[in-house]
Amino acid sequence: MPVLVASDLDRTLIYSAAALALTMPDARAPRLLCVEVHESRPLSYMTETAAQLLTDLGDAAVFVPTTTRTRKQYQRINLPGPEPKYAICANGGHLLVDGVSDPDWHAQVQASLAEQCAPLAEVQDHLMASASPAWVRKHRIAEDLFAYLVVERELLPEEWVKELAVWAENRGWTVSLQGRKIYAVPKPLTKSAAMHEVARRAGAELTLAAGDSLLDADLLLAADRGWRPGHGELADAEWTAPAISALPERGVLAGERILREFLKATRTEAP
Numbered sequence: 698m699p700v701l702v703a704s705d706l707d708r709t710l711i712y713s714a715a716a717l718a719l720t721m722p723d724a725r726a727p728r729l730l731c732v733e734v735h736e737s738r739p740l741s742y743m744t745e746t747a748a749q750l751l752t753d754l755g756d757a758a759v760f761v762p763t764t765t766r767t768r769k770q771y772q773r774i775n776l777p778g779p780e781p782k783y784a785i786c787a788n789g790g791h792l793l794v795d796g797v798s799d800p801d802w803h804a805q806v807q808a809s810l811a812e813q814c815a816p817l818a819e820v821q822d823h824l825m826a827s828a829s830p831a832w833v834r835k836h837r838i839a840e841d842l843f844a845y846l847v848v849e850r851e852l853l854p855e856e857w858v859k860e861l862a863v864w865a866e867n868r869g870w871t872v873s874l875q876g877r878k879i880y881a882v883p884k885p886l887t888k889s890a891a892m893h894e895v896a897r898r899a900g901a902e903l904t905l906a907a908g909d910s911l912l913d914a915d916l917l918l919a920a921d922r923g924w925r926p927g928h929g930e931l932a933d934a935e936w937t938a939p940a941i942s943a944l945p946e947r948g949v950l951a952g953e954r955i956l957r958e959f960l961k962a963t964r965t966e967a968p
């Protein structure tokens with residue numbers, strides 16, 4: 698029976714230059730591998746050691762990249778190791794099988810959203826009306842499923858984020874602040890639902906997960922074992938649960954540690 702490893706990508710396995718959080722002297726910094734180029738510029742990295750660990754993991758387990766990114770944003774990432782059979786994009790809204798979105802899964806997700814939470818248009822209108830151009834750089838809609846803003850973090854009023862979270866909660870939506878992005882995501886749109894579906898299809902007996910943000914909490918709770926890094930929304934909230942290990946590492950070294958833990962658990966706890 699295979700082991701399924703569902704992992705968030707950004708700030709869990711891959712890191713932008715701003716998120717690396719390297720603290721050692723430059724001469725002792727780990728060698729980095731660029732795994733994403735955007736508009737001809739390097740954007741995301743992992744350590745070379747992490748790249749080898751991910752390659753080993755891809756051979757030992759069903760590795761499922763599990764991201765809030767749109768399909769387009771996901772597909773420009775060039776991860777080391779064997780091509781994953783499954784990938785979860787748009788926070789669970791798209792389940793890619795051999796790189797192609799499964800239409801049945803997407804239809805099922807859309808039906809549950811229509812039934813269980815306020816429509817995207819209402820949230821979009823609220824964001825347009827309440828977010829100030831003084832600190833919003835971009836309004837974005839992702840895959841017609843959820844919305845996010847790119848903001849100037851230093852100018853962003855904390856109170857506004859709190860008010861938005863309460864407003865959204867009452868409409869069946871969740872708010873997550875990650876770096877320069879504020880996400881508004883429907884509560885029924887989850888990484889965990891998509892992970893359960895992949896686990897069913899792959900016949901997985903053991904599920905492992907990792908993530909750093911509030912949008913990963915349901916994924917971590919749904920897995921048999923989970924890890925979170927020492928940085929990010931979950932760490933800031935000191936969030937934990939019985940099957941979750943809170944790691945001390947921050948930044949790109951946390952990514953390396955998480956992959957080490959995935960491999961160790963895959964090799965020792967495989968059913």
Ligand SMILES: [Mg+2]
Pocket residue numbers: 705706707708709908909910
């Ligand atoms: Mg993340």
